[in-house]
Amino acid sequence: KAGVTQTPRYLIKTRGQQVTLSCSPISGHRSVSWYQQTPGQGLQFLFEYFSETQRNKGNFPGRFSGRQFSNSRSEMNVSTLELGDSALYLCASSGGLAPSYNEQFFGPGTRLTVL
């Protein structure tokens, strides 16, 4: 089975712009979660989507949003970028069969740099 894929792998944007990141989960997985990783704050949960519905949300401003499509692919959008949004954004998929149904499988991440 193919793993979790994220596109693009690297992005450079300027302050005030918006950005959309994409994540394709493992085939058959219906849950997609997004995390932000920075040197200062570590790994922080952004949100989780399950069957096209946001099921959980972390403590991030409304500039961060996401959605999930019927094929379980997910996108994450950040509007009005700030310097502090520079981070590695990781996507994880879950929901496979036992015994791995409670595991999250991570993609390689998208490295976003905001100038």
Place this chain on the structure above:
Amino acid sequence: AQSVTQLGSHVSVSEGALVLLRCNYSSSVPPYLFWYVQYPNQGLQLLLKYTSAATLVKGINGFEAEFKKSETSFHLTKPSAHMSDAAEYFCAVRRNSGGSNYKLTFGKGTLLTVNP
């Protein structure tokens, strides 16, 4: 709410020495616990998980961890370090609520250096 504390942001060992990475958790309900490894410029790879079955869990690459409820700990060990083990390690906790909540809460990470 859950939280994870990893003691030691940086651990340095010699090749062949014991690796011990510490993780303590806080959870109001029985948790699931995980250890992940991250190599430079890569995502997270699952090393092992505790899901309320055996308290001693064996993972990939010779790592294992023991769930100790009385100490709220889930320390990661490996008897003999290899150079290839140099990476950052993250302990994570998740509510034990079946398939309805996949949110992971991570510790700050421990960078493992292996010296020749």
